[in-house]
Amino acid sequence: MGYDSGMTHYEIPGEPPEEGWDIHCHTVFSDGTRTPGGMVDQALRCGLNGVAITDHDTNAGWHDAVAAASQSGMPLLRGTEITAAYGSISVHMLGLLYDPANERIAGMFSTTRRKRLLRTQHMVERMAKDFPITWEKVEQQVKEGSRTTVGRPHIADALVAAGVYRNRSEAFAGAVSAQSKYYIPTPSPTALEVVETVKQAGGVVIVAHPGDRRRNSTLLSDEQIGALADAGLDGLEVWHRGNLPDQRRRLLELAHRYGLLVTGGSDWHGDGKPNALGENLTDEATIRLIAERGVLPPIA
Ligand SMILES: [Zn+2]
Ligand SMILES: [Zn+2]
DSSP states (O other): OOEEETTEEEOOOSSOOSSSEEOOBOOTTTTOSSOHHHHHHHHHHHTOSEEEEEEETOOTTHHHHHHHHHHHTOOEEEEEEEEEEETTEEEEEEEESOOTTOHHHHHHHHHHHHHHHHHHHHHHHHHHTTSSOOHHHHHTTOOSGGGSOOOHHHHHHHHHHTTSOSSHHHHHHTTTSTTSTTOOOOOOOBHHHHHHHHHHTTOEEEESSTTBTTTOSSOOOHHHHHHHHHHTOOEEEEESTTBOHHHHHHHHHHHHHHTOEEEEOOOBBTBTSSOOTTSSOBOHHHHHHHHHHOSSOOBO
């Protein structure tokens, strides 16, 4: 297998690599349970060649990750898992090695945060008609400080504190559920907008777990992935526990057709999910191309 994409010959890996980098990891800066330093320690223990920090919709953990990586000598890529939408399909995209000071990408993140805050406030207004809940009571439930976006988990905690439900899960099965009449979808940029924005910020952009049927009843179609490739998409995360064998075959075929990189990552969340750090990897040849394309250097 292999083809020529522009100047660089890239051999698409047909099998998951047995060694390499884990470039899809979450920390306490989004919904992971470990600090960036804890992530770097764990990467050392697993004997990874390198690791990437990719918290949801933020780069607030980069500073701590760089400090830990430089101190320990664990190679690091800086990235973000960006939530996007393609029509009604929710799409996660890994943006790597982009310039965080780029106005367009910084603006995209702050717009998303502002719209999400308004959305959560509107949901609370709807619920306040039926439950003893106020925006102030929801804000009191935010224990993570300013690093987190107030969202449905905090509404759930406020309903528990008010005695409406016994625990968060019960609240999520009730008023907080995506099926309830109070629900408003999470505002997100379009997938096309994310591709264009990450490219303009000098980064590398990859669709995360594009074949994960547990996340989406409808997956991106071949044509939709082709449209993202035309817009500048760099790769597809093929090696991910959510992509079953039939989807991996399809995604490899699409990577050949559109000249896309093939990456892998564990989607590690510390103790928050069963995913083990290093359970899926990206090979060195692919990492080299990512590093060549990105405006930020890897921390070596
Ligand atoms: Zn994801
Ligand atoms: Zn993830």
